[in-house]
Amino acid sequence: MTLRSIVARATAKSAHWFLHDVMHRGGTSLPGKLAVAIDPNILKSIQQDFDLVIVTGTNGKTLTTALITRVLQAGGYEVITNHSGSNMIQGVTGTLVTRKIKPSSNGKKPIAVLEVDEANVEKITHAIKPKMFVLTNIFRDQLDRYGEIYTTYDKIIAGIKHAPEAVVLANGDSPLFTRGDFPNERRYFGFNHISPENYTPGPAPINTDGILSPTDHTVLNYDFITYANLGKYFSNSDDFARPNLRYQVTSIDKLTPNYSTFAIDGTPLRIEIGGLYNIYNALTAFSVGREFDVSPEQIKTAFESNAQIFGRQEAIHVDGKDVTIVLIKNPVGTNSVIDMMLTEDHEFSLLILLNANYADGIDTSWIWDAEFEKLHDTNIKAVATGGERHKDISVRLKMAGFEDQATYKDLATVVQAIKAMPTEKVYVAATYTAMLQLRQQLGSAGFIKGGF
Numbered sequence: 001m002t003l004r005s006i007v008a009r010a011t012a013k014s015a016h017w018f019l020h021d022v023m024h025r026g027g028t029s030l031p032g033k034l035a036v037a038i039d040p041n042i043l044k045s046i047q048q049d050f051d052l053v054i055v056t057g058t059n060g061k062t063l064t065t066a067l068i069t070r071v072l073q074a075g076g077y078e079v080i081t082n083h084s085g086s087n088m089i090q091g092v093t094g095t096l097v098t099r100k101i102k103p104s105s106n107g108k109k110p111i112a113v114l115e116v117d118e119a120n121v122e123k124i125t126h127a128i129k130p131k132m133f134v135l136t137n138i139f140r141d142q143l144d145r146y147g148e149i150y151t152t153y154d155k156i157i158a159g160i161k162h163a164p165e166a167v168v169l170a171n172g173d174s175p176l177f178t179r180g181d182f183p184n185e186r187r188y189f190g191f192n193h194i195s196p197e198n199y200t201p202g203p204a205p206i207n208t209d210g211i212l213s214p215t216d217h218t219v220l221n222y223d224f225i226t227y228a229n230l231g232k233y234f235s236n237s238d239d240f241a242r243p244n245l246r247y248q249v250t251s252i253d254k255l256t257p258n259y260s261t262f263a264i265d266g267t268p269l270r271i272e273i274g275g276l277y278n279i280y281n282a283l284t285a286f287s288v289g290r291e292f293d294v295s296p297e298q299i300k301t302a303f304e305s306n307a308q309i310f311g312r313q314e315a316i317h318v319d320g321k322d323v324t325i326v327l328i329k330n331p332v333g334t335n336s337v338i339d340m341m342l343t344e345d346h347e348f349s350l351l352i353l354l355n356a357n358y359a360d361g362i363d364t365s366w367i368w369d370a371e372f373e374k375l376h377d378t379n380i381k382a383v384a385t386g387g388e389r390h391k392d393i394s395v396r397l398k399m400a401g402f403e404d405q406a407t408y409k410d411l412a413t414v415v416q417a418i419k420a421m422p423t424e425k426v427y428v429a430a431t432y433t434a435m436l437q438l439r440q441q442l443g444s445a446g447f448i449k450g451g452f
Helices: 003-022 029-038 042-049 061-074 089-098 118-127 149-160 276-291 296-303 331-341 365-369 372-377 390-399 411-420 432-444
Strands: 051-056 079-081 111-115 132-135 167-171 186-191 221-227 230-234 247-255 260-264 267-271 314-318 321-327 348-353 380-386 405-408 425-430
Touching: 003 029, 029 089, 042 089, 042 118, 051 061, 051 118, 061 079, 061 111, 061 276, 061 296, 079 089, 089 111, 089 118, 118 149, 132 149, 132 276, 167 276, 186 230, 186 276, 221 276, 221 331, 247 276, 260 276, 267 276, 267 296, 276 296, 276 331, 314 411, 321 331, 321 411, 321 432, 331 365, 331 372, 331 425, 348 411, 348 432, 365 390, 372 380, 380 390, 380 411, 390 405, 405 411, 411 425, 411 432, 425 432
Parallel strands: 051 111, 051 132, 079 111, 132 167, 167 186, 186 247, 321 425, 348 380, 348 425, 380 405
Antiparallel strands: 221 230, 247 260, 260 267, 314 321
16 A cells, blocks of 8 residues: 555545544545545555445445345455445545455455445446446436436446456346446346236336337336336347346235335345335345355344334334335335335325435426325325425425425424324435435434434
8 A cells, every 4th residue: 555545544534533423424425535635546555455346226225235234244244335325436435445444254355335326336446346236226317417217327337347357236127237238247136926827918007217128129018017117027029038037036925114024035034124125125135145155044134133224214203203214316216115105004194305406316307207196095194395395396296186285494394394293103205415404403303313
């Protein structure tokens, strides 16, 4: 390690200590910026200290990264991770240069499991070469930053091409991940929970993105769809079909808002978080664990941990209210959250907080493609809105048939808004920066530790 690298790491660690321990802030982006300013090659200088796993895709990166971390730790690995979701180049750099890297108890190399923003994959792989890319899904998201879904995938492929020796472990239920010309070995995971005799072959619903065949660009058909463009697909015009799966969900036993029970490769599992989409996150983590020789029994133990994930279906208590915070940022993710609410047996209230900052995506038109009308089929009793773009979401919900709604323009009043809800159960669905502001308010009120 060069003198410049040593100074860069020391500066970053000092900045992280001040921000995290003194100011009680997140403390990853600024230290990363300082480290790169001092030594632009800082990541290359620490490459040999660990194996790198990059987790990228549109939805589920933060929870998937957290689950992968737990799984690998259960297998005896020392793991470095950006647990707060700071997933751009400066945040990733800050994570790597400020964490103390310890030997793994299993005698193997430590692993850095990093959530990486889709548009930042190439920036990372210019500097440091991963052992594995993990691809979760690609849905329409933040058109102002990424463009359409095929453009987003091209950004990821550009990064993959810088690391041809890395394994690509991808969601085989997404037709997009069968595209692209790159030399890396590809391995797939997906769902096989429906028996062939129960298949109902046909096209995807109207307006589903990402359902074109990579061979001739015809519209694919499906034997079954889990949600959005994910499922068991095939082409009517040639022999293209979903690739063989190395790891697969073999059954789904129960879906509730608080937990799900299912089996992967015949192993019964449970995660303490609801929603079909979170089974995909668990499947991804299971697949990574098995690639690193973590046993199914160790993975089962890791999944049953009750530790909360930062801002992702986080459960807290606010003066007698059971509050669940869920992140929303695009139509598919919002629809998946609504589908989860369909499994809620208790009456509940919903507070939706909409911001449109850079980290959220400045275009809020996506809310018109989210199926808020389906909320009428749930046990919802009250709806409220808030955030910097409260007018946008309020109008959208009125058009969905929710005329009677309270509006909270100032997020400083959000804790009082939660207390004012008529039901004991409250869901708060928030975009990313609104979720950060919400957590800051909850931290100031003493309902969570810290605001970040």
